[in-house]
Amino acid sequence: MSMAQRERQQLVEAMTAAGPEAPTLCGAWTVRDLAAHLVVRERRPDASPGIMLKPFAGYLDGVQTKTARKPFPELLEEVRTGPPWWSPLRPVDAIVNLTEMFVHHEDIRRGTPGWEPRELPAADENALWSFARRMGRRAYRRSPVTVVLATPDGKRAVVHSKPSGEVILTGKPSELLLHAFGRDEVRLETTGDPESVRAVLSLDRSV
Structure with missing residues (x-):
């Protein structure tokens, strides 16, 4: 299992433990909002360009808001299973999703006071x-x-x-x-x- 896959699984575990309304380090986003962001990024290629390109940000916001209304367990399952088979991200998941999963895992862990850094393996x-x-x-x-x-x-x-x-x-x-x-x-x-x-x-x- 790649580091990206391990971080993804631990991210979902952290989301489950924190609950949908817990804060994160992503501004005003809750855990639910962060999960919706990840789902849209991997499953809505029509909307994901808005993450980086301002002219498409309005459309992205609408899609992400609608996605966030899904039942929380459904959102978490879509995050856990990662990019679908047709996604261009799937073959390069271990590379392009490593930092995404790691950083957002820490966004949840460190969104609550009293956090401590994890001891990661040297590799x-x-x-x-x-x-x-x-x-x-x-x-x-x-x-x-x-x-x-x-x-x-x-x-x-x-x-x-x-x-x-x-x-x-x-x-x-x-x-x-x-x-x-x-x-x-x-x-x-x-x-x-x-x-x-x-x-x-x-x-x-x-x-």
Whole structure:
């Protein structure tokens, strides 16, 4: 079973335990709203472009609102089973859905105060490192200073370069990835002058 598949199953378990009206880290979205988002993304190719393209966002919102009215167990089953056989996402599920499932799993876990980071296997952290570097180049592209991602075991990646200072974000790849995806409920250490650190942490890192 791929990491994406494991995260998907654990995501559904977390949704079941939290309940449909529990909060998430996705703004005002509840668990039900998040489940509807995942179902539309994988099963409504007519609406899913609205996730990234603003001209189609209105249509997406309508489809997602209607999808969210489904019985909660039905939504969870559609999330659990993943892309249908005809979906172009199905053959590449292990790649394109790894970060989607991981990040949204944590959106539920960390949506309630008192959360603690999971201890992921080293192989999973290594898999997330490449995604953290890739996402970091996008997330910190507007930074006024150089941004370096670093891990406690010595990995480093310059994801944005500027001549006017440097900020180092240090943490496990899982934490760095979540921060690059715009989440603030993370465990990271920062190195750099306070003004530069504030500038980096206040960037709009949303996808």
